[in-house]
Amino acid sequence: MKTKVDYTLYLVTDRELMSTKTLEEAVEQAIMGGCTLVQLREKTASSREFYQTALNIKAITDKYKVPLIINDRVDIALAIDADGVHVGQSDLPATIVRKIIGKDKILGVSAGCAEKAIEAQREGADYIGVGALFSTSTKTDAKSVSKETLIKIVKEVSIPVVGIGGINEQNVAQLKNTGIDGIAVVSAIIAQKDIKLSAEKMLEIFVEKA
């Protein structure tokens, strides 16, 4: 059966933003601070390294009963029996991914416009990731998406929508009344000195203001 998902505070990892902590420590602290979902993203690791890291992270997400989504690599998701996969426009097509993972795994798809979001929903996506909402240094290939487009996407699809891209404590209040189900955060949590506190603050502002 498909894992029930709370998209409120979605942590997306980025190993390059880590300084003193290990990725495992960072993820555990983020979950303790209130992250409801974790996406493991590894862009330079070998398959074996990605697999090992994913096993380590899964031990943590399982412990806290938080779903784990693997970015891009469907094979890694299958190898560690993750809860799902997130694909962007440079990854495998959503229809193909759905065929490979079956109906019980979560499939997230990135979309930058209503047309792509509707297409992703039709192709079997369980949720849509929309961004980059704000300027970001962590994902340079993402095009910017306006607040108007975000609201349009929320209205035109029936599945949950998660905002992503440069969301931080200063701008998260701007996502008030957009109707999104959650915020996906990278550096504003994982690159902070106190990861747990940063997650708590983001959650507090988003839940209060959104």
Added chain:
Amino acid sequence: MKTKVDYTLYLVTDRELMSTKTLEEAVEQAIMGGCTLVQLREKTASSREFYQTALNIKAITDKYKVPLIINDRVDIALAIDADGVHVGQSDLPATIVRKIIGKDKILGVSAGCAEKAIEAQREGADYIGVGALFSTSTKTDAKSVSKETLIKIVKEVSIPVVGIGGINEQNVAQLKNTGIDGIAVVSAIIAQKDIKLSAEKMLEIFVEKA
């Protein structure tokens, strides 16, 4: 059912060695020259690019009824319904790959010593790739394997063994009487001006001399 495989002349692709031809043209000419098996290896492509290339190459291998093996990426192999996957020591573990692909797909595993080869056979490999037999510029992370070790591996496993690494027209005769089932060739075919002729020559020397 598992595809019946002739390992005699195993083409392994390397896009970076290509000059004037497209990868599709190169693979077709190599098959016309006698290659019996094709492994698609893409180390820098996005998942979407790898998928598209794999679909294009599969159209050619299907046309000539030559099996297509995908290097490393189990998800790409599943996405295009390739005949199998080849994994090295930096890729997903063989036991995990076998679980994901099922019993009917071909699983190739790289091994540099008898111990690893025996382990790979036990873990479900259909064939072993052994190398680098000669010095090579195309795979800088591969350690060199002596002729003695190659012969030892052939004796100690019951599945087919394919030699790889720097094999060319000048040195292929040295693999005479090693008992290997085939030679995996990269640059000595794909980087040559006349790919078809190069494949024909390699095949002629190997079949005559081995």
